[in-house]
Each structure stands twice: as C-alpha cells, then as structure tokens.
Amino acid sequence: MVGDTSIGRRQVLAGIASGLAGTAGCFRTRGGGGESATVSMLAAGSLNNALENGLRSNVDATIQVEAHGSAEAARLVAEGQKDPAIVSLADIALFDSPLSPEWFAEFATNSIVIAYNSDTDGGQRLAEAGSKNWFNPILDDDVTLGRTDPELDPLGYRSLFMLGLATEYYGTGADLRAAIPTREQIYPETQLISQFETGSIDAAIAYRNMAVERGYDYVDLPVEIDLSDPAYSDAYSTASYELPSGKVVQGGVISYGSTIRHQSPAVVDVFNAHTTSQYLSEFGFVVPKDYPRFTANVPHDVTD
Template sequence: MPEQRRSRRAFLASAAGVGVALAGCSSASGSASRGTGATDGSGSGPVSVLSAGSLELAFGKGLSEAVDTDLRVESHGSSTVARLVSEGQRDPDIVALADTALFDGPLHPSWYSVFASNAVVIAYNPNTEAGERLGEAGPENWYDVLLDEDVTLGRTDPTQDPLGYRALFTLELASRYYDDANDLRERIPERDQIYPETGLISQFESGNVDAAVAYRNMAVERDYDYIDLPDRIDLGNPKYEDDWYATVSYTAPSGKTTKGGLIGYGSTVRDVNPTTKAVFETLTTGDYLEAYGFEVPASYPETHGNPPSAFAE
C-alpha cells in the first residue's frame, strides 16, 4: 500500500495573493462574456477561462505566468461551470472541467482535449487531535478515524462538483477494498460536511474541519498533509478503471447517473483565434501542471471529437 506523503512547500509565499487576484477576474452576477476575450476575432484582448475549482490556483498563478496574455480566470465546481455555460450565464473563451463526462451533457462541444489526471486523497490538519490520529492511522486505517462522530470532515456537493461524487465513489470502493470496512459511503457522509470546492481545503486554516476528501493537487499546492490512498480506490490509476472504478455510480436528484472512472481533466476553446489557441496549447501541455500536483500521462493531451483546422496542425 502507498505510504502517507507530506506535500511540497514550493509555492506558499508566491501563492498567497492569488485569491485576491482571482477575485477581480470573476463575476458573481453578470456574464463573463466571450467578448472580453477577443471582440474582433484577432485575439488582441484578454482571454477568459471558466474552470473547475481544483484548477483555480494552477490557472490563476501557474498558467497566467506561463502565457504572454491577460488571463481572466473564474472557477467553480465543474458541474456548476457546465450549467453556467449551457444556460448562457457565462460565455468564456476557454472552458476546463474536472470530468470530461460533462462534455456529453449539459455541454456538447464538437471537440475537447484531455490534459491532466488526479487522485482522491484524505487531507488532514495535523494541528487538531483528530487530524493527528488520521496521520497516525495512515492508508490502512483512515476510515476508522472518519467514522468517529467527533471528527469534522469536509467534502464537496456531488450535485455541483465531480469531486463530490468522486468522494462517494472512493468511500464505496474502500468498503470493498478493506476487509473490515462496511458501508462507508452511507456511514461517513451522514453529517453536514459540504463546502465549495474552491474553499474546501482552506477550511483547515479557519479550523472548521479536521479532514477533507480532496484531490491530491489541492493538498500539494497548499502544502497540507494528506494520506495517499490505495490505487484501487483513489480513481487515479488507469489499470483499475474498468474492474474497479467503473463499478460505482452516482444518481443526482435530477435522475442523471454518473458512472465512476479515471479522473480526467478536459478543456475546449469556444472562441478560436491566435491568442486563445496559444493559451490553450500552454494550458494543455505546460510544465506548470505537474508543479501544481496534477498527473500528466505521457499520452496527454488527447483530443476527442473534431477540432477546428487551427488545432489540426
């Protein structure tokens, strides 16, 4: 089994101001118009990117520094991002989601590129009594600690964010993987634990939670302690996609069912011009992704569908 890891400390100082910078790039009530990207089709203006919450820091800091363009980044849970675009409340130049299934509905682009992967981990606060116990329990017994009703756990809303239903997938798979773990999907999420993806890990700083079901990159880029879970339950190893990950699912209140699978981040360009093309190419191939804790398999990026001729070179 994997050993517990301590995340890197490379960006604490440089990342401190990112939240303030991103706040000026988002719109809480209006539409993030694609016109803010390139009103004349020349790509001379800023580029607007609407992204999954787990990409917020990587895009707002890493990608922004890697491109010679004014980047306007707004981040939410991926299901919310897809809904905002499909309902016409946002009109970004580029969309990036944490689950490519959302490109099959509610979004229906003619193409997209899969550019990164991730894994589910248990992040914890070592400065609390429960967090200290989690660290000691490690990848073999973490679930016993989370079953304690005195332990506060954070997770995201499965109706708004893929991390929310992936947390449920991980708990169900853990019940099958460990000999003495029963009905974790039903027993652990019983309490009020829901937080927005963009603020989930920061709950450690406010003292609201002892632990969180998070993506590995979210813990790595913020230098939080986390437990690396076995490959069969962390949704991050292609080897187990069919026999393990695909055996679980989540049905939303709307009736839509999402099947488990390997974590994959996908992106598409909605306003193609030289500037958005350059940003997209850096977004999907830049070294910044691994620095921010994402996995980038050798085969990535992988294009699906029929991209415009500008991307067929």
C-alpha cells in the same frame, strides 16, 4: 502512506477567481503599453490555483478565470448563463452531457487523497491511522471532515465513489458511503482546503493537487479506490451517482478536459499553454506522456 509535499506549508495560497467573464469570450483592451488580449476561462475549482498562479505567468494575454464545481460550470454554460472562451472541467463525461462541444482535449489526471491538518488533534489521529485505517477515526467522530457537494462538482461525487469502493476494499463492517457523509461536511471546492486555516475541519476528501499546492500533508489511498489508475477502470465503474438533472455519472479514472468555445489566436495560445505547460505538474496534477489527447473534430491550429 503519507504523501510528501514539495511546496512549503501555506506558502502557496489559493488564487482568487477573478470571475467577471460574463458574456465576453475574448475581447481587446488597450492599456498604456498598447493593445493586449483578454481571454475568459470557466474552470473547475480544483484548477483555480494552478490557473491563477501558474498559467497566468506563462501567457501574454490577460486571462479572466471564473471557477466553480465542474457540474455547476457545465450547467451554467449549457443554460446560457456563462459564455467563456475556454471551458476546463474535472470530468470529461460532462462534455457528453450537459455540454456537447465538437471536440475537447484531455490534459491531466489526479487522485483522491485524504488531506489533513497536522496541527490539530483530529489531523494527528488520521495521520496515525494511515492508509490502512484512515476511516476509523472518522467513523469514531475523532476527525471533523470536509468534502464538496456531489450535486455541483465531480470531486463531490468522486468522494462518494471512493467511499463506496473503500467499503469493499477494506471489508469494513459499516457502509462508508452511507455512514460517513453528512450535509455539514460540505464546502465549495474553491474553499475546501482553506477551511484548515479557519480550524473548521481537521481533514478533507480532496484531489492530490489541492493538498500539494497548499503544502498540506495527506494520506495516499490505494490505487484500487483513489480513481487514478486506468488498470482499475472496470472496478471504478461499479460506482455511480445521479445528478439533479437526472444524468447518471459513472465512476472512472479522473480526467480533466478542456475545449475552446470562441476561437481566436489569443485564445488558442492560452489554450495550448493551459493544456501542455509544465505548471500542471508543479501544482500537483499528473500529466501522462500521451496527453493532451484530443477527441473529435479538433481545429488544425489547436493541434499544430
């Protein structure tokens, strides 16, 4: 089924990461109207637009957002190259390793879709193929495809999980995980969908929110392969990928998590707005009724 999008095509542009969050977690800066707080956030690339254009207007503090693929973001913090007040990642497994915070909150889910540009011939072919045959025009080289690097972010390795699961689900003659990926398809997560504007690609393996927030059409995938449904957790877990660090990540339901590294009243206010505000749904994420879900030793003022 082709997904319906509620935001007009290209009316919402991806926010530009103001990535100057270096070593300051939360500091004070005085402006003409008095004193205000600045809170640094290191976040998954797929969250960037929602943070810049949704969260920013919901908080009193000034937020400085730096966005990377989640695996890269986790590595930068683990190696001491970045020291943000808040870390928000697209895979909670990264809070086990390379990060090991005392606690974190799961706050949103997502699904894998095939986003496409309906203004191109390749995009139109993919739309015609639909959710039952989307892989055929890609295998026939009728569609130029974009995806992200599995070594840098969860979307990259989740794209490979989906392709592996799709091979079995559709009963294809070709191993889609082996036949479809090429190095030429890889773009940074924060730039993936913007390649539609440049004409570089016809379609992309993306998170649903990335298509929704930019107003692009997309092909919904069956829940058996889109990594969105807890009922299929066991099936998803049959897929895996080894990161350059040697850590093996398993397939599973997409789940976003966040933690505070440098706590202050301003940071807690931003964190609470980040993990509970309506903006997440408006930007295409799914927020289950029991979210946010907290793990381990959560400070009382975070959960109050």
